[in-house]
Amino acid sequence: MTTAVETKTMTFVGAVNEALDEALAADPRVFLLGEDLADPAGGVSGATAGLSTKHGRDRVLDTPISEAAIAGAAIGAALEGRIPVAEIMIMDFITIAMDQIVNLAAKARFMSANRTPCPITVRTASFGGLGTGATHSQSLEAWFMHVPGIKVAIPSTPADAKGLLTAAIFDPDPCLVVETVALYGSRGEVPIGRYAVELGTADVKRQGSDVTVVAYGRAVVDALAAAEHLGTTEGIDVEVLDLRTLVPLDTDALRASVGKTGRAVVAHYAVEFAGPGAELAARIAADHFGSLKAPVRRVGARFRPIPAARGLEQAVYPSAERIAAAVRETMTFTR
C-alpha cells in the first residue's frame, strides 16, 4: 500500500489534517462533519484547520452538539454511497453515539446481506493526560473491538496517523480511528502525497530479541522510551510491536515477534481490566504456551475513573517506568 517515497517532517495533528485535506481533494464524495470543524475554529485541536476555507463549508460541516445525529447523519450518507468522516471531538462523547455506531453502522452490511453497507469513518481523540478528568480522558477502544463489524485503528506516529486515516476513509467497512491529543504535537517523517497504511498490518517500531512489548497509540511512545532505557542501562533488548489496528488484528506479526523473543508485555492506555490486552495476552499464551519464558504481563490504566489532579492521573495511566518494570519481571521470572 505504501506508494509515496518522499517524506517531510510534520506534527501528528498536521498529518491528520493532511490526510483529510487530501481525501477531500481526491474524491468529491468525501465530506467531514462534527462540532467546531469549520474555520475559524478549525477543530478544537486544529485538526481541521483551513479545510472549510479550502474545500467549502458544504464539505466541512459544522454540526450541533449532537453526537447521535453526527453519527446517524454520517450513516445515512454512507448508505447512499457518500464518504463521510465524522468527528466525535473527545472519545468520552462517543457514548452518546454508541447506538448509531454499534447497532447500525457495525451491523449494516451483515444484516442487509450486503444490500446496504455503511462505510463510515469516525474520528475521535483520547484526551488523556491533560488533567481534564474522568469524562474527558477515557480510552474506550475495547468496547469497539468487542462489537463485530467495525475496524479500530489507533496511530502512534504522524506517518501512521496519515496512513491509517487515509485507509480508513476509503475502506469499504466502518472504521473508528482514535487519535491521541497528547501526541498531536509530536513530530515525525510523513510520506508526501497519497499515503495509506493497510489496516491490519502491525509495525515493528524497534527490533529486539529479549522481550516483545505489544502496544498501540500512546503506549508505543512509552514502550520505545522504556526500550531505550533498558537497552542502554540494563542490556535488555526490547522489541516494540505497534499493532496500529486492533481490528483487523495482525496475528501473524504478533506470532512472529513473540515466537522470536519468547516474552511479552502488552501495554495500552485503556483500562487494564478486561481491556484490549486481555485478548492479546490470551492469544499470546495460547499460541506460545510451550515456549513462553515468562507469563505475559499487562500494563494498562488502573481500574479507576481517571482523576484530574496531575499526580493522581499519572498514577492511573501507564508510563515508560511501568512498562520497564513489567519487562524486567518477564526477564527475571523463574519457574
Place this chain on the structure above:
Amino acid sequence: MTSTAAKTSAPVTPDVARQLYTTMVLSAACDERLRQGISRGEFAATIWPSRGQEAIPAGFGAALRSDDRLVTTYRGLHDMIGKGVPLVEVIGEVLGRRVGASRGKGGTMHITCPEAGVMLCTGIVGAGVPVAVGLALAARQEGSDRVVAVCFGDGATNTGSFHEGMNLASTWQLPVIFICQNNLFAEMTPIGETMHIDQVADRALAYAMPGFRVDGNDPEAVYHAVSEAAERGRAGGGPTLLECVTFRFKGHYAGDPQRYMPAERLAAAEAADPIPRYRRKLLETGVLSEEVLTAIDEQSKGQVDEAMNAVLAAPPPEPDELDKDFFLDMKGIPT
C-alpha cells in the same frame, strides 16, 4: 404551525384510491397470515403487528416516488409493503429463509430493500431518525430532489435521537418527512403517561418546522399530507413533522395478551377499523365498485398465500452465510 389537517394538494384519482385500498388490504392480509402461522405453530417467527395502522403506508406509499427513501422500524411490515418491497422478501425474512430480503440474517426488524428505497429498518426506538437526516443530506449533495420519509412511533419522540435528528434536519433544511405513527401506546404504556403535551405534532414548533396532526386511519388524509410535505421538501422548503394518529389492534408483539389495554377501547378502535371504513367510503362515493373492491380483496389474499407458499418451500440460509457480508476483507478478522 400545527393544525388538524394539512392543505390538500394532490388529487385522489381512482387510480390513487385503488392503490391506497390495495396497500391497506395487502398489508392486513400479510399481517394476518403471519400471526396465524405463529399462533398455530406453523413456523417460528416474531412480528410486531401493524394491523390497524395500514392507512399510513397506503398514504405515503402513493404520495412518494419510487426513488424517495424510507426509514422505518420493527413495526414496519406494512411500511415495507407500502413502499413496494416484494412480499416474498418480507415474509422470507420474517421466517428466516434464503428468499428473505437478507437471506435470514436481518430478521423482521432489519429488512432493507434499496431498490424500493427502503434504506434502513431499526429495532432501536428512535435510532432511524438521525439516519434519515443523513440520507437527505446525501440527496442534497447529489443534487437530487428525492425526499426521505422516516417512520417511528409516539414513543420514539421521547428519545434523544429524535430531537437531535429533528434539530439537524431543521438547521440544514433537509427534505425529511418525519412520520409519527402515533398508535397511542409506547410498547405497553399509554401515551398520556409518557409525555405532557396534547399532540406530538407540537414538537415541530421547537424546531420551527411545519407540524401537522393527521387522521392516520384515513389513507387520503395521509396521502394529502405526505404529498404536500414532499412537495415542500423537493422545493427546498425543508422538513415536516406529520403526526398520524392511529391505533394498534394486536398489541406490541404477536401474541401480546394486551393486559394493559382496556377492552372497550380496543373494541371501539376495531369497530372503526380503517379498512372497512375506507371500503365503505369508496363504495358510497362510487369511486370503486363492489366488484373491483372484492377483486382487490381476493387478489391480495392470493398474493400473500402465493408468497407464503414460496417462502415455506424455500430452504433455510446456507451455513456459510456467517462468513458472507461481514467485512469485505476478512483478513485479520476474528473467527
